[in-house]
Amino acid sequence: MNLNLDGKTAIVTGGSKGIGKGIARSLAGEGCNLSICARHIDELEETAEELEKLGVQVLVVEADLTKETDIQNVVNRTVDKFGTIDILVNNAGTVGEPGTIEEVSVQEWRDLFELNLFAVVSITKKVLPVMLKQNWGRIINISSENGTQPYPDMIHYSASKGALDNFSKGLSKQYAEQGILVNTVSPAFIETPLVDEMMQQAAEEQGITKEEAVKQFLSNKRPNIELGRPGKIEEVGPIVAFLASDKASFINGSDYRVDGGSVASI
Incomplete structure (x- = not known):
């Protein structure tokens, strides 16, 4: 499907690895120019080299998004390079x-x-004026199954994602008439470097293989993933790219679960 994103500009925070890198790759594959930010410049530059092979321009900005000055720098440099921010x-x-x-x-x-x-709130506040000038924008917040289905041993993380879901829904009601749509994508147990590290650590602690640790986790912690496997990074990015496009022009305030069925409720 041609999503008609050629020439659009997207900021992807945490875009150097894992799900963020996969999202950036999907957007680049649709012709988006990219501004990716993260804390480690070497990882950013390595990712940028890969993305540029897809024929798009990539700006890398080293940033700690818990710092207001770094957030402002991401927005300023993106606008300076590309003239606007669409996504x-x-x-x-x-x-x-x-x-x-x-x-x-x-x-x-x-x-x-x-x-x-709070970093999401901050960068959104700084990007909104740019989108309002052009009466078009897409804001896609990456949440988690935990925002809907909290777990007691991840209570603070679950609460933060629940708050993000609520923020996204509220924001979606404010600027839709100005062409700015807000949606959420909620992955669950995706095979990222962080998850691989966690599974490897669990395997070493129990003297089992990583594959056995994954099966154990699925059985004990995520029994509703009927597919019986972790999700893949490349299974998240295409949903984000779709929501960023005019093909999703009547989708606003929705939460798209990429979780293999992990959330048990309707």
Whole structure:
């Protein structure tokens, strides 16, 4: 499907690896110029080289999105290079250390919300004036199954994603008449470098293979993933690219689950 995104400009936060990199690749494949930001410049530059082979321009911006000055720098440099911002994909986030309410400190809650929610609010506030000038924009927030189906050992992460879902829905009601649509994509147990690391650690702790650790996790923690496997990075990006296009011009305030059925509710 031709999504007619040639020449559009997209910011993808956390775009150097994992799901963010996959999203950037899908957008680049549709002709989007990209501004990708993350904390590690070497990873950004390596990803940019890969994306540029798809025939698009790529700007890399080293940024810590918990810092207002870094967020402003991302927006300023993107506009300076490309003239505008058409698409904002808020992908950067953190899971934090697992733990129950008794085990996770209030400061850990604050630190996690700072990136998972407040950084999204901040960069969105800075991008909106650019989109309003052109009466067109797409904001796609990357949430998680946890936002709908919280887990007790990830209570702070789940709460932050629930807040992000709520923010996305509220924002979708504010600017639709000005051509700015807001949607959410919620993956679950995607085979990212972070998940691979977690599965490898679990395997080593129990003296089993990583494949056995994955099967154990699916059985014990994610029994509703009927496909019986983790999702793949390349299974997330195409949904984001679709929502960024005019093919999705009547989709607003929706949450698209890419979770293999993990969320048990309707």
